[in-house]
Amino acid sequence: MTQDPNRQNELKKMELCESCAGIQRNWRKAPGHPELVQGNNRAEKRGNHLATVTQYRCDRCGTAWEYENDKSNLKAGWSVVGR
Template identity: 65%
Template sequence: MTNEPNRREELTKMTLCASCAGIQRNWRRAPGHAELVQLSSRRAERSDGDSGSHTVTLTSYRCDACGTRWEYENDKTNQQAGWSVVGQQVD
């Protein structure tokens, strides 16, 4: 069972600042913006289908302006990797 509808609803309620709203999501090499603060990096395995797997780097960021949490996936084999919203900081 998946929580995808709940996740979509949660992300819809978030308010992004103009700079965050301008980030092109799911596109490798798209730029972020100046108010993103890097938090941490980690490595993850991605499947290559029949040919095995490879390692990618996932870096977490937080926007100082609106608190949106982002993750950037650096996967040279996947053009649709890149920026994705993972939540928003609650004060």
């Protein structure tokens, strides 16, 4: 997840469809919605363990999402990464 302030401002201006707007971000186990299409996944090192990050794209509004599944971090989960 990016921490660049300019990128964060750009993401805030994006228009999300109603389904995407309803996704609870940064909470592991939060559900997505049926129009999210799964893409690639990758493993990322988090301290002494690996977390799985899976890419998704919304068929309705085109928003790109990532879901981080890190069992040791309850605040992992959904994040918007762009269009």
